[in-house]
Amino acid sequence: MTSAFKSAGIAICFVTVLIAFGWWQVDGPGKKDEPRNIPVSLTNMDFQMTNHLGLAVHPRELVGMPTMVFFGFTFCPDICPTTLNDISSWISALGDDAKSLNVVFITVDPERDNVDAVAEYLSYFNPTVKGWVGNQAQLREAAKLFGITYKRVETGDGEYTIDHTSGVYLFRADGRFARTIDYHESREQALPKIKRTIFER
Amino acid sequence: MRYLSLNARVIATFIAIMLPSVLSAQEVIQSELVQVSSSWARASVGTMRPTAAYLTVVNTGEQMITITGVVSEIAGRSSIHETSVSAEGVGTMKPVKEVHLSPGGTLEFKPGSYHIMLMELNEPLLEGASTSMSLMFEDGSQKLFSVPILSIGARSADAK
Known part of the structure; x- marks a missing residue:
């Protein structure tokens, strides 16, 4: 017992x-720790790309104004136009507060998205949004510094799509990373985050 | 002779009355039990890039209904896809072979979720115009519906 x-x-x-x-x-x-990476400060980013107007651009140019950056591609039928529409509506809702805001769309598909393609695509959205196009090496460098991932996925018909980080990254005027807005966050959640990023020092 | 023909007539009448109800008990036509609403497609940038269409489907019947695909007059290829976003924030799109609708169930195709991918466009989808598509069901039936084309920036059927 x-x-x-x-x-x-x-x-x-x-x-x-x-x-x-x-x-x-x-x-x-x-x-x-969660595998999700945090972007480095814009002041510590060093890569060059071409914007949708064909001019050379560098992340340092963004410092001085609060900045919103997101990644996507113009052959994306669902997530990217939805995000661009969200961003366009946030910009309208912010009114004058959005005047001192950089908004940058970086393509993860340099193979199909050249400067002209991105310019045409962005013409359908709020003109505050600027498009950045890099070559594969520049994109790899940017992805590393922002801590985002993108992966080409063959769709089996000779075409491909790209899985990519879908959040929107917010940086303070001094270039420091502030916070992200995730894809499924509502307008009620997103607007205060942008305002806080614009006004906090 | 007269007796026989009367008998035959009775049998024929009986079959004529019973046959449709026997058939309908066995074969429900799936497309007839599905209601489609709030359909819309996103205007395309030219014909090179794919675009998407959305709708709400309701199963008004008492049996499971299975959607097996979609055909569209404006696209060389159309298929049902589902977008999902992982815990790491990575967005993915996957083709969906079958969509099941439980009895009385509603399914909303919407941005960031189920959508109809329109590829190999025969012509651009122009805002303000309209196109048509058919959902295809497991039993081979089809449901034709009209799809208004909204702006590239639209987010739902109510959006301008």
């Missing part, structure tokens, strides 16, 4: 240790 109690006691101790170890790894101090 005592030995039965003893083995039951040992089993309970063993299970308790296992649970504690699991907690430590998953939720406790042993928890690994």
Whole structure:
């Protein structure tokens, strides 16, 4: 009888240790950081691209005004036009506050999106949005500095689509990263985030 | 002879009355039980880039209905896709082979979710115009519906 109690006691101790170890790894101090990366400050970014007007651009030029950056491609039928529409509506809602705001769309599809293609595409949205086009090496560098991912996915018919980070990145006027607006966030969540980024020092 | 023909007439009448109800009990035509509303397509940039169409479907019947595809007069290829965004914020689009509608169920095709991808456009989708498409069902039936074309920046059927 005592030995039965003893083995039951040992089993309970063993299970308790296992649970504690699991907690430590998953939720406790042993928890690994989220893989999601945070962009470096715009002042520390060094890459060149061409904007939709055909002029050379550099992230340093954005410093001095609050900045909104997002990634996409013009062959994207659902997420990208929806994000561009959201951004256009936020800009209208912000009124004068949006006058001192850089808004940059960086294409993740340099193969199909040249300067003219991006210019034509953006002509359908709020003119505050500027398009940036880089070559593959420039895009890789930008993606690293912004901490975003993009991946070409073949659709099996000779065409392809690109899975990419869909959030909108906000930077303060001094170039420091402030916060992101995720794809599914509502206008009620997005507008205060942009305002805070514009006005905080 | 007269007796026989009367009998035959009774049988024929019986079959004529019973046949449709027997058939309908076995074969529900899926397209007839589906209601389509709030359809719209996003205007395209030329014909080179794909665009998307959206709608709301309701299963008014008492059986499961399966949508197996879509055909469109304006696109060489059309298919149902679903957009999803991962925990890391990465957006993905995947083709969907079948969409199931439970009895009484409603499914909204909307930006960031289910949508109809329109590829290989025969002509550009121009804002203010309208086009038509058909949903195809498991039983081979089709449901034709008209699709107003809204601006590239539209977000729902009510948007300008």
